[in-house]
Amino acid sequence: MENFFVDEQGFYGNFGGAYVPEILYKCVHDLQDAYIPIIESDEFKKEYRALLRDYVGRPSPLYFAKRMSEKYGCRLFLKREDLNHTGAHKINNTIGQILMAKKMGKTRIIAETGAGQHGVATATVCALMNMQCEVFMGKTDVERQHTNVERMRMLGATVHPVTTGNMTLSDACSEAIRDWCCHPQDTFYIVGSTMGPHPYPDIVARMQSVISEELKWQLEEKVGRDHPDYLVACLGGGSNAAGTIYHYINDERVKIILAEAGGHGIDTDYTAATIHCGTEGIIHGARTLVMQTDDGQIKEAFTISAGLDYPGIGPMHANMAVKKRSTVLAINDDEAIYAGYELTRLEGIIPAIESAHAVAALKKVTFQPDDVVVLTVSGRGDKDVQTYLNNKDLAKEYGDF
Ligand SMILES: *Cc1c(COP(=O)(O)O)cnc(C)c1O
Numbered sequence: 001m002e003n004f005f006v007d008e009q010g011f012y013g014n015f016g017g018a019y020v021p022e023i024l025y026k027c028v029h030d031l032q033d034a035y036i037p038i039i040e041s042d043e044f045k046k047e048y049r050a051l052l053r054d055y056v057g058r059p060s061p062l063y064f065a066k067r068m069s070e071k072y073g074c075r076l077f078l079k080r081e082d083l084n085h086t087g088a089h090k091i092n093n094t095i096g097q098i099l100m101a102k103k104m105g106k107t108r109i110i111a112e113t114g115a116g117q118h119g120v121a122t123a124t125v126c127a128l129m130n131m132q133c134e135v136f137m138g139k140t141d142v143e144r145q146h147t148n149v150e151r152m153r154m155l156g157a158t159v160h161p162v163t164t165g166n167m168t169l170s171d172a173c174s175e176a177i178r179d180w181c182c183h184p185q186d187t188f189y190i191v192g193s194t195m196g197p198h199p200y201p202d203i204v205a206r207m208q209s210v211i212s213e214e215l216k217w218q219l220e221e222k223v224g225r226d227h228p229d230y231l232v233a234c235l236g237g238g239s240n241a242a243g244t245i246y247h248y249i250n251d252e253r254v255k256i257i258l259a260e261a262g263g264h265g266i267d268t269d270y271t272a273a274t275i276h277c278g279t280e281g282i283i284h285g286a287r288t289l290v291m292q293t294d295d296g297q298i299k300e301a302f303t304i305s306a307g308l309d310y311p312g313i314g315p316m317h318a319n320m321a322v323k324k325r326s327t328v329l330a331i332n333d334d335e336a337i338y339a340g341y342e343l344t345r346l347e348g349i350i351p352a353i354e355s356a357h358a359v360a361a362l363k364k365v366t367f368q369p370d371d372v373v374v375l376t377v378s379g380r381g382d383k384d385v386q387t388y389l390n391n392k393d394l395a396k397e398y399g400d401f
Helices: 022-040 042-056 066-072 090-103 117-129 139-144 146-154 169-182 200-208 210-223 239-248 315-322 333-347 353-364 382-390 392-398
Strands: 062-064 075-080 108-113 132-138 158-162 187-189 230-235 255-263 279-283 286-290 326-332 372-377
Touching: 022 042, 022 090, 022 169, 022 200, 042 090, 062 210, 066 075, 066 333, 066 353, 075 210, 090 108, 090 117, 090 187, 090 200, 090 239, 108 117, 108 169, 117 132, 117 146, 132 139, 132 169, 139 146, 139 158, 146 158, 158 169, 169 187, 200 210, 200 239, 200 315, 210 239, 210 372, 230 239, 230 353, 239 255, 239 315, 239 372, 255 315, 255 333, 255 353, 286 315, 315 326, 326 333, 326 353, 333 353, 333 382, 333 392, 353 372, 353 382, 382 392
Parallel strands: 075 372, 108 132, 108 187, 132 158, 230 255, 230 372, 255 326
Antiparallel strands: 062 075, 279 286
16 A cells, blocks of 8 residues: 655655745755654653643544434544543644744744634643744634634733734634744744645644544543544544544555535635545645635635635645545535534534534545444534534524524
8 A cells, every 4th residue: 555654755646745935945845854753752752742742632532422323323432632621632743843843943833723723722832831922813703703813812822813824724824834933043933724735734644643643542441442444533634534544554454434514515716625526736836736826816705614714625635635545535524514413412522613524524435334444523512502503503403402
């Protein structure tokens, strides 16, 4: 079977690479040279593992979802990233990257954020490590994700509302890269997903790979074998999915089902389903699938889920999808909302609207009763309660509430 990890040049098949302005060459090359020795050093491993355990609360539980299993005719287990400190998987990555920044002698941290989850996770570890933190966030998102903005400010971060373009995640990324160009010496850019120039997709995938590392022994304990039949996760830039599949990528026994955000539908202009609707192009330093116009202008992504609202996709996932290693389904807003209610009512778990896209994918797969299915709940839904309630007409079968 083909190798789906990054190659020596920073590519995943045709995708990836590091397409950065000249002023960042040195920064990016320094990081390319430094990251593996740091990650593999005993000192890093020790600090990283200790923080994941005592600060984040890992291992995250693997929970057998009995009622959902009955409903879908399989053995469904939920990997509970929603129980991490700050409420999502993002912190696995920000802890690792801030330790890396310290080892490289950087003093100033920048980050982009969409829904604010990565911004909060970055502001959190900056408070922990006493580092200056600047977060770039589209003005539209600043307005629609206000609680997360307040959390970041309380944690001591400066939030810069970005007013270019559509004023969402993609514009925030561009602005963070611009800032990085002005301060390449002292600044470390903590990227929030498996995107950006090489080595970021690989760094983020490695940091999130703790998810599938835990799955191996948790499955051994619970079902007597270390691999599932199916892995299911949602796909924004691709980090929770990368972490979920990392140790199973080259294991053909394991089928990979990923859910991207269809928005109003892939045949409309209101979608964020990059793998269905994108074409090859370059976005934020990587060659990947991008939603763009015929003359190469990046299109606005649309989905009810701010965390999946990105017109690109991590290069690793672009490659796996075109080579058919993964099956990518587009889940529309209404399907995600319904699935969010379903998990809430059947298991008592309110998922992030992003994670609800993964739940909705269960309906589109035919399982055998013995199949072991692991679905990653990437985050908790507290931030989305208003969105769910605004759309409660989609969940009428759960009564009038
Ligand atoms: C950010 C986010 C996502 C999407 O990002 P990935 O990098 O694709 O994982 C999904 N779920 C939650 C809860 C998030 O905060």
